[in-house]
Amino acid sequence: xxxxxxxxxxxxxLAALLAVAAFAAPPxxxxxxxxxxxxxxQAQIPRSLTEASLIGFARGHxxxxxxxxxxxxxxxxxxxxxLVIAFAAPPGDLEFHxxxxxxxxxxxxxxxxxxxYVNDRTQRTYVQPIRLARPKFxxxxxxxxxxTVRREEVARSAxxxxxxxxxxxxxxxxxxDDTHAPADR
Numbered sequence: 468x469x470x471x472x473x474x475x476x477x478x479x480x481l482a483a484l485l486a487v488a489a490f491a492a493p494p495x496x497x498x499x500x501x502x503x504x505x506x507x508x509q510a511q512i513p514r515s516l517t518e519a520s521l522i523g524f525a526r527g528h529x530x531x532x533x534x535x536x537x538x539x540x541x542x543x544x545x546x547x548x549x550l551v552i553a554f555a556a557p558p559g560d561l562e563f564h565x566x567x568x569x570x571x572x573x574x575x576x577x578x579x580x581x582x583x584y585v586n587d588r589t590q591r592t593y594v595q596p597i598r599l600a601r602p603k604f605x606x607x608x609x610x611x612x613x614x615t616v617r618r619e620e621v622a623r624s625a626x627x628x629x630x631x632x633x634x635x636x637x638x639x640x641x642x643x644d645d646t647h648a649p650a651d652r
Contacts, residue, residue, distance in 0.1 A: 501558060503614055503622035506551040507597075509533060518592050525551035533599075535606060535630035546599040546628055552614055554621070557589045563616045567599070570609040570625065578610070579603055599628070606630025 506525035535544045565581040583595055606628055614622040
């Protein structure tokens with residue numbers, strides 16, 4: 468009889484704990500972790516591709532080294548490309564961020580944030596033209612792109628920025644005919 472008195476409250480306690488655990492458990496969608504693939508390409512993306520062929524094109528033309536434009540003077544040059552992001556599942560949000568970090572000097576130094584707003588939160592693949600301009604971005608640097616959705620990192624990819632450095636002559640001239648000399652007092 469004593470054992471029956473102990474079993475009934477224990478069963479009630481166990482049922483209450485199971486009910487609390489069922490309500491406290493996150494839904495199945497929240498349990499799976501969102502993942503994505505990033506492809507950076509400088510090739511012109513053909514129009515009217517299916518989603519699968521777009522990802523195949525981006526994978527085949529992925530640029531690990533981005534070349535800068537050469538038509539402008541060096542201080543106005545930039546790196547142009549297309550960013551293709553293929554999420555494993557729809558992100559379920561109207562915004563995601565692409566963060567750029569410089570890895571050249573050993574640490575991970577933040578350079579820029581590119582916010583992307585989307586029209587359809589059920590879409591899985593996005594194409595975003597990117598323009599990385601000087602002076603914020605510098606030539607001959609190792610970079611990393613990180614895609615975040617709701618502050619959670621879902622993808623990362625490393626690449627190099629190839630370009631021409633501004634050349635300095637190293638010569639300093641101290642002449643008497645300086646037009647900006649201070650006036651005599």
